[in-house]
Amino acid sequence: xxxxPDYIDKTTWNKVLNHIAVSDxxxxxxxxDKEVVKEKSLIIGKGIKRSxxxxxxxxxxxxxxxxxxxxxxxxxxxxxxxxxxxxxxxGIEPERIITSNPxxxxxxxxxxxxxxxxxxxxxxxxxxxxxxxxxxxxNVYVRLSVPxxxxxxxxxxxxxxxxxxxxxxxxxxxxxxxxxxxxxFHVGSxxxxxxxxxxxxxxxxxxxxxxxxxxxxxxxxxxxxxxxxRYTKNVVDIATIEKKIxxxxxxxFSTDVEVFIEPGRSVIGDAGVFVATVxxxxxxxxxxxxxxxxxxxxxxxxxxxxxxxxxxxxxxxxQKVWTIxxxxxxxxxxxxxxxxxxxxxxxNRILIPSSGAYTVSYASEFNGFSIPKTILx
Ligand SMILES: *Cc1c(COP(=O)(O)O)cnc(C)c1O
Numbered sequence: 315x316x317x318x319p320d321y322i323d324k325t326t327w328n329k330v331l332n333h334i335a336v337s338d339x340x341x342x343x344x345x346x347d348k349e350v351v352k353e354k355s356l357i358i359g360k361g362i363k364r365s366x367x368x369x370x371x372x373x374x375x376x377x378x379x380x381x382x383x384x385x386x387x388x389x390x391x392x393x394x395x396x397x398x399x400x401x402x403x404x405g406i407e408p409e410r411i412i413t414s415n416p417x418x419x420x421x422x423x424x425x426x427x428x429x430x431x432x433x434x435x436x437x438x439x440x441x442x443x444x445x446x447x448x449x450x451x452x453n454v455y456v457r458l459s460v461p462x463x464x465x466x467x468x469x470x471x472x473x474x475x476x477x478x479x480x481x482x483x484x485x486x487x488x489x490x491x492x493x494x495x496x497x498x499f500h501v502g503s504x505x506x507x508x509x510x511x512x513x514x515x516x517x518x519x520x521x522x523x524x525x526x527x528x529x530x531x532x533x534x535x536x537x538x539x540x541x542x543x544r545y546t547k548n549v550v551d552i553a554t555i556e557k558k559i560x561x562x563x564x565x566x567f568s569t570d571v572e573v574f575i576e577p578g579r580s581v582i583g584d585a586g587v588f589v590a591t592v593x594x595x596x597x598x599x600x601x602x603x604x605x606x607x608x609x610x611x612x613x614x615x616x617x618x619x620x621x622x623x624x625x626x627x628x629x630x631x632x633q634k635v636w637t638i639x640x641x642x643x644x645x646x647x648x649x650x651x652x653x654x655x656x657x658x659x660x661x662n663r664i665l666i667p668s669s670g671a672y673t674v675s676y677a678s679e680f681n682g683f684s685i686p687k688t689i690l691x
Pocket of ligand 1: 372391500502503504538539541577579580
């Protein structure tokens with residue numbers, strides 16, 4: 315392989331190269347370094363007092379990944395009956411599971427309640443009614459809309475309500491027999507703007523005060539996910555972000571507030587390395603095209619939303635600038651442009667770090683290309 319830049323974990327890299335050398339498994343596959351997952355799981359939440367971590371399962375719901383995380387003692391945040399089924403099959407207790415999807419299917423709600431899950435998010439009156447009907451007495455928290463500026467994957471448009479409506483919804487939830495316990499928000503995924511958390515916490519505090527004045531005592535502040543990982547650019551580290559979050563919470567909230575954190579990308583993203591293969595090359599006009607067997611549809615979906623990956627090939631040939639595309643026949647299946655790489659041969663491996671989150675969980679078998687297997691190393 316080429317000379318590896320400093321930001322790539324050498325231990326991970328050696329494990330990856332070793333796996334490729336000894337494994338009979340045909341690529342493409344996604345390797346997940348357990349040590350990185352463990353490290354990240356231990357770091358996250360350390361800087362925030364009275365916090366509990368619930369891994370957002372949608373980032374990577376692989377069974378072995380979840381089994382490993384369960385052994386580390388983390389909790390889980392889920393949104394669907396499919397995610398519940400996986401956790402149930404692993405015997406994970408309902409006390410370790412919360413659901414922060416503000417709009418749930420009836421089937422999921424019924425199954426979640428019968429499994430014993432007691433924490434649910436909501437952000438509309440129809441959802442309050444659903445919860446009141448199917449999940450009487452449950453602990454519920456309202457999703458507040460907060461700024462998502464500076465997040466590479468904003469989530470603010472689809473969910474969240476403003477202060478007045480949020481307060482009304484908490485009151486309504488109480489009147490309908492639910493147990494309003496707190497507030498949640500999401501600053502946007504891959505959030506590089508630490509001020510988003512300050513703004514969100516300040517806004518949550520405003521709502522908290524109003525709600526308490528209305529006679530509803532709250533106890534949980536759920537700060538969602540959003541911690542960033544390194545793709546091609548440096549990001550603020552988790553300890554720095556959490557220090558700011560903890561400070562912002564301590565400044566306003568009383569010392570008995572419980573904090574829930576729901577990290578997805580930051581737990582599993584940089585533990586993953588895709589191992590793919592170069593399947594074709596072409597010169598189109600004056601553009602060099604490189605075709606590989608992991609593309610937009612079977613793993614690298616986020617590339618079309620602005621996530622930029624690094625690529626490594628084991629070639630010592632001359633550098634060229636490439637347009638990199640996936641294997642399918644769809645012209646949407648272009649992963650990246652203007653990527654400088656030494657020219658590989660067809661059949662060579664191409665490695666893509668930081669690909670553990672929102673890759674295989676997004677993938678389809680469109681056009682008959684298989685979803686890469688996840689393998690823990
Ligand atoms: C997706 C999601 C998360 C995880 O977000 P990351 O940016 O991957 O950390 C957390 N909470 C909720 C409600 C989500 O939908």
